[in-house]
Amino acid sequence: NPDSETVLILGGGVAGIIAAKTLHEAGIDNFILIEARDELGGRMKSYRFGGKTVELGANWIHGAKPVSGPANPIYTLAIKHDVKMQYNDFYGSLSTFDINGTADFVDVCRKAFADHAKLTIAGGERLSRSLVDLSARTGYALMGSKPQTHYEQAAEYFHFDMEYAQSPEQSSWIAQAMNANFTYDFIGGKPLKDTLLSIDERGFKTVVQAEAAEFLQPSHVMFNSTVTDISYSDSGVSATLDGGRVIRGAYALCTFSLGVLQHDDVRFHPELPVYKQEAIQSMVMATYTKIFFKFDRKFWFDTEMGLYADPERGRYSAWQSLDHPNFFPGSGIIFVTVTGIFAERVESLPDSQVREEAFSVLKQMFPNIDVPQPLDMFFYRWHSDPLYRGSYSNWPPSFFLSHYHNLRANLGRLYFAGEATSLKFVGFLHGAYDEGLNIAGEIIKCIQEEDECAPMKRVPDITNGDGKSYGRFNMQYSLY
Numbered sequence: 001n002p003d004s005e006t007v008l009i010l011g012g013g014v015a016g017i018i019a020a021k022t023l024h025e026a027g028i029d030n031f032i033l034i035e036a037r038d039e040l041g042g043r044m045k046s047y048r049f050g051g052k053t054v055e056l057g058a059n060w061i062h063g064a065k066p067v068s069g070p071a072n073p074i075y076t077l078a079i080k081h082d083v084k085m086q087y088n089d090f091y092g093s094l095s096t097f098d099i100n101g102t103a104d105f106v107d108v109c110r111k112a113f114a115d116h117a118k119l120t121i122a123g124g125e126r127l128s129r130s131l132v133d134l135s136a137r138t139g140y141a142l143m144g145s146k147p148q149t150h151y152e153q154a155a156e157y158f159h160f161d162m163e164y165a166q167s168p169e170q171s172s173w174i175a176q177a178m179n180a181n182f183t184y185d186f187i188g189g190k191p192l193k194d195t196l197l198s199i200d201e202r203g204f205k206t207v208v209q210a211e212a213a214e215f216l217q218p219s220h221v222m223f224n225s226t227v228t229d230i231s232y233s234d235s236g237v238s239a240t241l242d243g244g245r246v247i248r249g250a251y252a253l254c255t256f257s258l259g260v261l262q263h264d265d266v267r268f269h270p271e272l273p274v275y276k277q278e279a280i281q282s283m284v285m286a287t288y289t290k291i292f293f294k295f296d297r298k299f300w301f302d303t304e305m306g307l308y309a310d311p312e313r314g315r316y317s318a319w320q321s322l323d324h325p326n327f328f329p330g331s332g333i334i335f336v337t338v339t340g341i342f343a344e345r346v347e348s349l350p351d352s353q354v355r356e357e358a359f360s361v362l363k364q365m366f367p368n369i370d371v372p373q374p375l376d377m378f379f380y381r382w383h384s385d386p387l388y389r390g391s392y393s394n395w396p397p398s399f400f401l402s403h404y405h406n407l408r409a410n411l412g413r414l415y416f417a418g419e420a421t422s423l424k425f426v427g428f429l430h431g432a433y434d435e436g437l438n439i440a441g442e443i444i445k446c447i448q449e450e451d452e453c454a455p456m457k458r459v460p461d462i463t464n465g466d467g468k469s470y471g472r473f474n475m476q477y478s479l480y
């Protein structure tokens, strides 16, 4: 067993790897990284499909090289490790369809792009004036954007849900504005979508696997080790593995996804305090699912993206061609992305039904073509996987800044990090990176400077603030 000074890093995704690197660079090498799977990378998960490497999880570097600030650290690592990337003209290279085939509503999409920019700018202004949060739906309506037609709804879906994996009514306006402001450059009031797609045959995960190979020793990592229980106190932390083995450390950093924490896949001893549980259950673990198809030939659009307006908002709407000169020409691969509740529905269906439903959409998009049967189809069930329970976090309007502090706060020597604990970049790879770095920094302070071991900010009771104090009422129904 490791000695009592060991730092346990629970989870080998971006946050865990960057935390390990940060400890190493501070001269702390007695850490042990515990990972359930047999490789590092977490939600950077590649898969051989149709003769190519496709990405089931993260695929894009969003806001790679903002003019206004430092480069996205994932971009910096991708350059360092020579990961092959390609600019993805998500909004500019677009063909549009409806149930009767080609339908030109590119102008509607341009307006949706502008409306999304207005939402972001106005949300940023609310934030700087400390105005109360509202839903992005309310924000859109106040900006005059009220999608009615299937085209308007599909266009809004493409610009909003495809980023946050949930609808505007389910999403915080302020968090959306923060996310977009800190990730993308705004030039002339328009966000510059500086988005790169990894097309590396080694998989996008190379970004962190190659980085880890530079400093991780085999003795630092335990693969195929699923944590079932975490016991914590002011004097140490221990993790119990599936099978009963107990690993003890002086500190631990839990980087398991928000979904894992929400579903009690790991039990905590003592039970997590009520304020922590409230924070965990108040953030949302959204689902974003890519359904890959392989055909014997390409029969679809020549643009990078295809947007289909179904009468049901978000039903197999967003298609992306990988059989494109910029990506995998000649591959016969196309994928459709579904999000939110619809993605959870798709996960619950047998593969054959999903294949049939999506295939019938393709037939509607191309009524004049004898659409061939796909040779293969694949999608990953993120929502049901007990190692993730969803794809990434989305901040709902009922999540307050104090919840964020509580989600992130340490409990004695147990610390938390991951994309979900990032204020500026929630949901993103670079959010996970930033938090691996920040929280490792907290642990380092604690180890190296005894008096710096102060608890991180938390708010035990989140109360109604200005203008929202209802006064005291005697409730007719009472627990006590």
Ligand SMILES: Cc1cc2nc3c(=O)[nH]c(=O)nc-3n(C[C@H](O)[C@H](O)[C@H](O)COP(=O)(O)OP(=O)(O)OC[C@H]3O[C@@H](n4cnc5c(N)ncnc54)[C@H](O)[C@@H]3O)c2cc1C
Pocket: 010, 011, 012, 013, 014, 015, 016, 034, 035, 036, 037, 040, 041, 042, 043, 044, 056, 057, 058, 059, 060, 061, 062, 225, 226, 227, 228, 255, 256, 257, 260, 265, 266, 288, 289, 290, 382, 386, 387, 388, 390, 391, 392, 417, 418, 419, 420, 427, 428, 429, 430, 431, 432
């Ligand atoms: C479909 C999809 C698309 C995405 N697209 C993008 C994108 O294009 N760009 C972008 O920036 N971000 C994207 N993301 C988000 C990005 O992948 C995440 O923000 C990031 O990878 C999270 O890293 P993490 O270290 O916080 O968590 P994780 O990667 O989840 O790491 C946690 C680790 O803990 C392990 N683990 C879990 N439970 C246990 C247990 N009980 N015992 C032991 N180990 C356990 C897991 O296996 C995992 O390796 C996407 C995510 C998904 C799923």
